[in-house]
Amino acid sequence: MSDTHANTPLIELQGVTKVYGRGAAAMQALRGVDLRIDAGEFVAVMGPSGSGKSTCLNILGCLDTPTAGTYRFGGVEVGGLSRNQRAELRRHYLGFVFQGFNLLNRTTALENVELPLLYRGIHLAERHRLAREALTAVGLAEWATHTPGELSGGQQQRVAIARAIVTAPDVLFADEPTGNLDSARSREIMELLTRFNRERGLTIVMVTHEADMAAFASRSVRFVDGRVAADTRSTEAA
Amino acid sequence: MVWNALLLALREIRRNVLRSCLTILGIVIGVAAVIVMVTLGGGDTAQVTAKIASLGTNLLMVRPGQRMGFGQMSTAAQFDLADAEAVEREIRSVLAISPASTAPTTAVFGNRNWSTSVTGIDNRYFGVRNWTLASGREFTDSELRAGSSVCIVGATVRKELFGAQDPLDNKLRLEKLSCTVIGLLQAKGQSTMGSDQDDLVLMPLRAFQRRIAGNQDIGLIQVSVRDGASTEQVKQDIEDLLRTRRHIAPSEDDDFQVLDMKEITQMLAGTTQVLTALLGAVAAVSLLVGGIGIMNIMLVSVTERTREIGIRLAIGALEREVLMQFLVEAVVLASFGGLTGIVLALAASVVLADLMSIPFVFNPGIVVLAFLFSAIVGVVFGFFPARTAARLDPIEALRHE
Numbered sequence: 001m002s003d004t005h006a007n008t009p010l011i012e013l014q015g016v017t018k019v020y021g022r023g024a025a026a027m028q029a030l031r032g033v034d035l036r037i038d039a040g041e042f043v044a045v046m047g048p049s050g051s052g053k054s055t056c057l058n059i060l061g062c063l064d065t066p067t068a069g070t071y072r073f074g075g076v077e078v079g080g081l082s083r084n085q086r087a088e089l090r091r092h093y094l095g096f097v098f099q100g101f102n103l104l105n106r107t108t109a110l111e112n113v114e115l116p117l118l119y120r121g122i123h124l125a126e127r128h129r130l131a132r133e134a135l136t137a138v139g140l141a142e143w144a145t146h147t148p149g150e151l152s153g154g155q156q157q158r159v160a161i162a163r164a165i166v167t168a169p170d171v172l173f174a175d176e177p178t179g180n181l182d183s184a185r186s187r188e189i190m191e192l193l194t195r196f197n198r199e200r201g202l203t204i205v206m207v208t209h210e211a212d213m214a215a216f217a218s219r220s221v222r223f224v225d226g227r228v229a230a231d232t233r234s235t236e237a238a
Numbered sequence: 239m240v241w242n243a244l245l246l247a248l249r250e251i252r253r254n255v256l257r258s259c260l261t262i263l264g265i266v267i268g269v270a271a272v273i274v275m276v277t278l279g280g281g282d283t284a285q286v287t288a289k290i291a292s293l294g295t296n297l298l299m300v301r302p303g304q305r306m307g308f309g310q311m312s313t314a315a316q317f318d319l320a321d322a323e324a325v326e327r328e329i330r331s332v333l334a335i336s337p338a339s340t341a342p343t344t345a346v347f348g349n350r351n352w353s354t355s356v357t358g359i360d361n362r363y364f365g366v367r368n369w370t371l372a373s374g375r376e377f378t379d380s381e382l383r384a385g386s387s388v389c390i391v392g393a394t395v396r397k398e399l400f401g402a403q404d405p406l407d408n409k410l411r412l413e414k415l416s417c418t419v420i421g422l423l424q425a426k427g428q429s430t431m432g433s434d435q436d437d438l439v440l441m442p443l444r445a446f447q448r449r450i451a452g453n454q455d456i457g458l459i460q461v462s463v464r465d466g467a468s469t470e471q472v473k474q475d476i477e478d479l480l481r482t483r484r485h486i487a488p489s490e491d492d493d494f495q496v497l498d499m500k501e502i503t504q505m506l507a508g509t510t511q512v513l514t515a516l517l518g519a520v521a522a523v524s525l526l527v528g529g530i531g532i533m534n535i536m537l538v539s540v541t542e543r544t545r546e547i548g549i550r551l552a553i554g555a556l557e558r559e560v561l562m563q564f565l566v567e568a569v570v571l572a573s574f575g576g577l578t579g580i581v582l583a584l585a586a587s588v589v590l591a592d593l594m595s596i597p598f599v600f601n602p603g604i605v606v607l608a609f610l611f612s613a614i615v616g617v618v619f620g621f622f623p624a625r626t627a628a629r630l631d632p633i634e635a636l637r638h639e
């Protein structure tokens with residue numbers, strides 16, 4: 001999908017709103033978001049807590065659908081897709097990294113990285129090869145047989161990144177990937193993401209509330225109160 | 239996909255060995271109960287059937303008197319030879335009849351004596367009862383006509399009185415009557431009722447009537463029915479005929495009984511059927527409870543693994559893939575219960591069959607059926623938890639802790 005026509009952006013939100021709950025308890029998390037992200041961008045989504053960053057990221061990641069407005073991914077209207085179709089979309093084109101790492105406990109790093117390949121129906125030998133490659137890329141080749149419990153937070157997040165990139169997705173979505181890490185570990189993670197963005201042309205959309213981390217990105221989108229308040233491209237990356 | 243789900247299921251079960259064992263207990267008991275029941279019941283039936291076959295399947299037994307309940311017979315006039323001959327003559331589908339009369343007696347040979355029974359018969363008895371001689375000969379016409387003092391002994395009588403000695407041409411004493419042994423019956427073993435069929439002495443009917451009973455009575459008419467003819471019909475015909483001959487008014491009940499082997503089998507099977515129904519109920523309840531146990535544990539498991547499910551869904555697992563994973567786990571769990579139940583049941587059946595001295599008849603059909611049934615219990619009771627897992631919202635599930 002990355003080879004779509006140059007005029008078609010990879011990601012395009014138009015007037016997207018999201019309302020949680022109904023009636024008096026209704027909570028408007030997004031109030032009309034317009035956003036366009038092209039292939040190869042590294043976007044940091046910033047903003048105060050409760051401003052709708054995660055909500056927006058979940059919609060972009062096809063984990064959720066907008067209440068109103070349109071979301072096109074590679075020109076395809078996601079709002080019209082079924083739950084299973086969105087799962088297929090995630091499986092083939094998207095990767096996720098979460099604040100809480102979200103690895104399967106009691107399962108080795110290698111098996112965690114293999115998981116998305118399993119759902120793609122890739123055979124054992126090929127799964128092993130690709131997963132080892134991904135673990136090597138995040139610098140954890142020697143930790144393949146360790147379970148998450150035996151790894152540090154930084155290492156766990158790197159396993160999660162390996163799991164996200166092992167399928168060579170078009171976009172990597174990361175929701176506060178450094179939220180649980182100290183600054184040295186956070187820096188390592190950001191360097192890793194930057195490298196994947198530069199070397200593999202991986203599109204990254206990352207939520208963070210730390211300006212230090214956002215500085216690694218080529219573009220920064222600021223959310224306030226469910227709306228995009230600012231959208232700036234760093235001169236260095238441009 | 240199923241293969242992976244299977245590996246996952248095995249790993250998950252291994253992680254919670256104790257819990258898994260407790261979960262499948264209900265299924266183990268249910269499956270074991272069914273198999274033990276059917277295996278022992280099958281052994282029992284095989285035994286009964288074999289013994290009835292040894293009697294001859296087309297056999298009817300006509301006896302005077304009616305069963306009053308619990309082994310009591312009402313007294314009624316005995317038959318006579320004319321009744322027996324009438325049955326043979328007037329009912330078309332009757333192949334052969336054998337009139338007989340029996341009395342208890344003590345047989346003596348040398349210094350040994352043995353309590354047994356003596357039955358007066360003619361040679362038709364051997365055909366109707368499907369019985370052959372091990373040695374010696376049947377009665378001659380002149381012996382039958384004259385009521386000679388000759389006899390044929392069963393294997394038990396022979397063993398008790400003669401030991402290893404050849405009984406032929408020896409004289410044994412029945413009460414005050416001395417008679418010559420001219421034949422030895424083939425051994426038949428225990429009857430369906432558990433009595434020893436070989437414990438008897440046969441003599442010409444006329445000799446029995448004159449010298450032992452002192453009357454012309456016939457206590458039992460055995461009737462063999464032609465192949466292909468309806469036993470039911472013959473039974474009905476005999477009843478009609480005897481009612482007329484015995485002048486029984488339409489308002490009165492029969493004062494005699496016509497039993498066929500099917501009825502005798504059913505009488506015996508009756509007790510087994512009650513037991514079967516009881517065990518069947520136990521099995522059904524166990525399987526139901528077992529199924530609910532599995533559903534319960536699977537729901538617990540889904541809750542415990544909500545985060546894992548969220549991760550799988552976020553990564554792109556389809557609903558049916560998650561459904562399959564949990565369904566396979568439930569089925570594997572239930573099947574383990576089934577297998578354990580099968581192994582326990584077969585072991586128990588071998589031991590019990592031995593204790594009850596009935597043959598152990600391995601029934602592959604019920605083993606396969608029980609296994610399939612346990613798997614189906616897994617599918618049925620695993621479906622709801624699996625669907626719950628598959629329908630989780632990935633975002634909610636990931637936030638779960």
Ligand SMILES: Nc1ncnc2c1ncn2[C@@H]1O[C@H](COP(=O)(O)OP(=O)(O)O)[C@@H](O)[C@H]1O
Nearest residue numbers: 020021027029048049050051052053054055056
């Ligand atoms: N599932 C939900 N149900 C109800 N309200 C929600 C839900 N998810 C988020 N919200 C609300 O929507 C708003 C935006 O949330 P979120 O996107 O998580 O903000 P951020 O990630 O920027 O902190 C918040 O006020 C939050 O309470």
Ligand SMILES: [Mg+2]
Nearest residue numbers: 053054055175
């Ligand atoms: Mg958030």
